[in-house]
Amino acid sequence: MVTVYLEPWQVALMGQAAERSRDRECCGLLLGTRWGGADPSGDNRVVRVRAVEPMENIWDQGGAAVLDGHQPVGDQGDGVLTFGDRSPGESSSAAHGSADRYAIDPAQMLAAARAARDRGWAIVGIYHSHPNGVAVPSECDRQWAWEEYVYAIVAVTDGRATDLKFWQLDEQRRFQPLMVKGDGAL
Numbered sequence: 001m002v003t004v005y006l007e008p009w010q011v012a013l014m015g016q017a018a019e020r021s022r023d024r025e026c027c028g029l030l031l032g033t034r035w036g037g038a039d040p041s042g043d044n045r046v047v048r049v050r051a052v053e054p055m056e057n058i059w060d061q062g063g064a065a066v067l068d069g070h071q072p073v074g075d076q077g078d079g080v081l082t083f084g085d086r087s088p089g090e091s092s093s094a095a096h097g098s099a100d101r102y103a104i105d106p107a108q109m110l111a112a113a114r115a116a117r118d119r120g121w122a123i124v125g126i127y128h129s130h131p132n133g134v135a136v137p138s139e140c141d142r143q144w145a146w147e148e149y150v151y152a153i154v155a156v157t158d159g160r161a162t163d164l165k166f167w168q169l170d171e172q173r174r175f176q177p178l179m180v181k182g183d184g185a186l
Contacts, residue, residue: 003179004125004150004166006049011182013052015161018129018154021057027102028054029109030125030152031116047124047150047178053112057128058105059098101140102128125166127152135165137175145169150178 017026032050104126113123126149130138135155137145145151147169155163166178 001179002045002047002150002168003181004047004049006180006182008182010049010052011164013054014127014152014154014164017054018131018156018161019159021129021131022156022159023131024098025057025059025100025102025128025131026054026154027057027104027126027128028052029104029112029123030127030150031112031119031121032124033121034124049124050119050121051116052127055104055108055112057098057102059096059101059103096140099131100138123149125150125152127154129154129156129161131156132158135163137167142169142173142175145173145175147171147173151175 014028017028020026029052030047030049031053032048034045034047109123116122128141128151130136130153133155135153137151137153141151141153149168151167153165153167154161166180167175168178170176
């Protein structure tokens, strides 16, 4: 099982970003460290969030076009995302907007990956909100997720962040809930 460690101010930052975005999905990066082996509590794998970096959701500003027709292949270990062809029959992104989708500018993500690397960190995860939804991954979230990252989802109800949950894909590409230590409550 993966355990995510984070601080109360990091939780607050994600909640505030989600509340400011209101009816649009907010998004950002989780920077920090990850390692295998057991920590003192006996956990198998640990992710330690060191910084939360809010990013602009560029879905409505052409971000959908960057991703349309492609699906993620994954992170090659340098925090840079690569994309391959979309599955046959998969619908276009044109029917969606920033209310139910997010995209992070690849140049901003690369800059964040480089800054993290300079500190001995990496991109360990991505967070986003579900306006008027629940903190559970959608099918779209699953299709675009990478096994290497943890995913934090903030539920927003009536403009207020109400829940925060962490997830990670397993080997069968199903999201599994993660244990959170620190103050992971909103």
